[in-house]
Amino acid sequence: xxxxxxxxxxxxxxxxxxxxxxxxxxxxxxxxxxxxxxxxxxxxxxxxxxxxxxxxxxxxxxxxxxxxxxxxxxxxxxxxxxxxxxxxxxxxxxxxxxxxxxxxxxxxxxxx
Amino acid sequence: xxxxxxxxxxxxxxxxxxxxxxxxxxxxxxxxxxxxxxxxxxxxxxxxxxxxxxxxxxxxxxxxxxxxxxxxxxxxxxxxxxxxxxxxxxxxxxxxxxxxxxxxxxxxxxxxxx
Numbered sequence: 001x002x003x004x005x006x007x008x009x010x011x012x013x014x015x016x017x018x019x020x021x022x023x024x025x026x027x028x029x030x031x032x033x034x035x036x037x038x039x040x041x042x043x044x045x046x047x048x049x050x051x052x053x054x055x056x057x058x059x060x061x062x063x064x065x066x067x068x069x070x071x072x073x074x075x076x077x078x079x080x081x082x083x084x085x086x087x088x089x090x091x092x093x094x095x096x097x098x099x100x101x102x103x104x105x106x107x108x109x110x111x112x
Numbered sequence: 113x114x115x116x117x118x119x120x121x122x123x124x125x126x127x128x129x130x131x132x133x134x135x136x137x138x139x140x141x142x143x144x145x146x147x148x149x150x151x152x153x154x155x156x157x158x159x160x161x162x163x164x165x166x167x168x169x170x171x172x173x174x175x176x177x178x179x180x181x182x183x184x185x186x187x188x189x190x191x192x193x194x195x196x197x198x199x200x201x202x203x204x205x206x207x208x209x210x211x212x213x214x215x216x217x218x219x220x221x222x223x224x225x226x
Contacts, residue, residue, distance in 0.1 A: 032214070034214055041220070041222070042219055042220060043116075043118075043205050043217040043218050044156070044205070044217045045217070046214060046215075046216065089155060096209070096214045097143070097144055097209040097210065097211055097214070097215070099158060100146075102155045102156050103155065104154075105154070105155050107153075
């Protein structure tokens with residue numbers, strides 16, 4: 001089955017700096033890669049996603065890049081703000097709506 | 113759009129009792145709903161997948177007689193923790209998806225079994 005690894009497990013950045021979180025996956029058949037933000041005591045919220053026919057996608061301060069050959073994808077947050085502090089999870093699946101394989105999470109702290 | 117609710121948001125119960133958690137997709141019809149369990153500072157662990165009108169598919173190691181899942185309609189799935197014990201205390205999260213579309217997660221239910 002699919003195995004998703006996520007790094008780093010914790011990340012601290014100064015407000016205004018960029019944050020990058022990286023994930024690798026093992027199954028080349030995976031073709032959908034969402035990213036979720038989870039605040040303490042809440043459910044995960046979808047923040048951005050990318051399909052395997054696209055190499056990069058951007059939504060304001062958030063971007064995701066995908067390298068299918070290397071089987072890795074990354075989340076980039078620019079101009080970080082304290083409200084970006086949360087746990088971020090990457091996931092991979094064969095198709096949307098199917099089982100998601102989650103990474104282990106990255107706890108991001110943005111220092112004011 | 114794509115709002116998923118859970119009820120209750122938290123529940124405390126005595127050991128040996130059963131607890132029912134509801135998951136509703138408020139503005140879309142969910143052909144598939146998923147139930148996850150999350151321990152502190154850990155990732156989401158898939159417990160089971162349910163399709164409307166069908167029996168749930170449980171992940172290995174999840175007791176189907178203990179965690180009863182019902183997906184009676186396209187907008188409602190329920191998870192019943194039967195004969196709950198302190199080790200069942202956890203954060204339970206559901207998600208819902210339409211065919212071919214991504215999963216949207218509920219806010220979670222925190223269960224504490226005394």
